[in-house]
Amino acid sequence: MIGYATRRILLLVLTLFVASLVIFGAMQLVPGDPILAMFFPRVPSPEVYQSLKRELGLDQPFVVQYLRYMGDVLLRGDLGESFKQLRPVSVIIAQNLWPTTELAIAGILISLAFGVPLGVLAGITASRWLDRIVMVFALIGVSTPSFWLGILLMLIFSLGLGLLPTSGVGGISRLILPGLTLGLYGAGYLARFARSSVLEVKHLDYVTTARSKGLSESMINLRHILRNALIPIITMSGLLAGYMLGGAVIVETVFGRSGLGHVLVNAISQKDFPLVQGILFFVVTMFSLVNLIVDLSYAYIDPRVKY
């Protein structure tokens, strides 16, 4: 276990190192001059241009620039400064972190609350029709684009029934619709996954043994099928976290919520590269850490897993 954890952590460090190189390198590939972009639509005087170039270290070779940037990130948590907002990227991330986290948590809770019970139900039920109905809903869940679902929910619950506010951040009432929008995809995904996970376990030898011992069906379902079928769902939840972070980009735009996704979309449109770079690096790190925790707890919970 400790050996596996060490290997897994080393791999994570390596992955993040390469990811940072990719993100940093990508920003160098962007056509156009960052200093000109910073001043756009105005044009800086040659003196200002040269002194800024020196100040930002843009006259240095790529490796030096990269090492400097990563040094600042690792030692001081400094992700550079936004070109357009003229504020530290770390401050912008900190200010927008909670609305996105809140949204992602709501999305995951809704996915788990709807997806897992429905998927399990479809898997263990003897009724073919119940199974089919649940699976059709799950299929609709994974096939509905979130930007459209968000608009539909807004049409029905905000404009039609006047029950919930259309946009903004703050309070549960402004979280319900965005959370549902984000969560329904996850619910469909988890339902499909939970069902196939249950079906896989259902016919294993130990379930047959339990049945031949004379255990009641509900006992078998609970103790033997569910307990083992639900373990892989833990891994899925980690991947789902990644989807939530990506989906937040769209949901925040639809509902006009502030948050990292919204800031990222604006930063890309405005060519604010330090901000794009900082947010991408931050999100990739978070996503990798979540998956690390998920993988480690998976190995801990399921003693059959050997690495």
Added chain:
Amino acid sequence: MKRALREPRIVFGVLFLLGLCLIAILAPYISPYDPLEIYPSESLQPPSARHWFGTDNLGRDVFSRVLHGTRYSLVLGLLAIAISGTFGVLFGLIAGYAGGKTDALIMRIVDVGLAFPSVLLALLVISIIGPGLTSIVLAIGISSTPPFVRIVRGSVLVIKELTFVEAARAIGVGKRRIILRHILPEVFAPALTMATLGLANAIFAASSLSFLGFGARPPTPEWGVLVSAARHQLRAAWWISTFSGLAIMLSVLSINTLGDGLRDILDPKLRGKI
């Protein structure tokens, strides 16, 4: 093939996909109106016999625009899948068959790709090459390659240990011939499943990126653009966004159905993995 015809999900999916292709090809002939022509006097008409899906704020016929949108979504999706399919099969074959350092190198790169939530990887590509139709094809193609490589590699690892491959190797068949004649055909099944489900995802992603303003631009009648533009007339006209979005959902849903059906008859072990 016979089994495929007995699987209702495959029959339904194939028919729907064929229907979409027909609509895409015939869009200019079957649309009742020009998708770009403006009729100010007809603006914001609710659905009626004249305008099945109503009209938008400029009086353009939403039904005609949705029909034309099929072209964009289908072409963008197919091109993106061509990219991820080609690279996915190529690198998956190399990694799985070569093993050792080559495999380790390819899989570490794949790990980096998988460390990005796919929307963000697509956005990274777009921030380098800028918005536009070509960009979103590249962005979606690149961001959906890593999972493709992983699935193909996994299948190759299993296939190359099978007796018929071993037999081929034993009688001295060359590496290239083993890969092309013995392994590649076996990889076809998982690759086809991945490509089908990938097409659904690509259509999904293309419309999402256009919705965000990074792909097609107004007045292009692309589905994501239609929904996005309709956002500002939500109070006045529910029909624009509703019908455009419905087109995306139905397409994605039926292609997913086809993919599910293919997976279950071609390679049931992949259930839950893709």
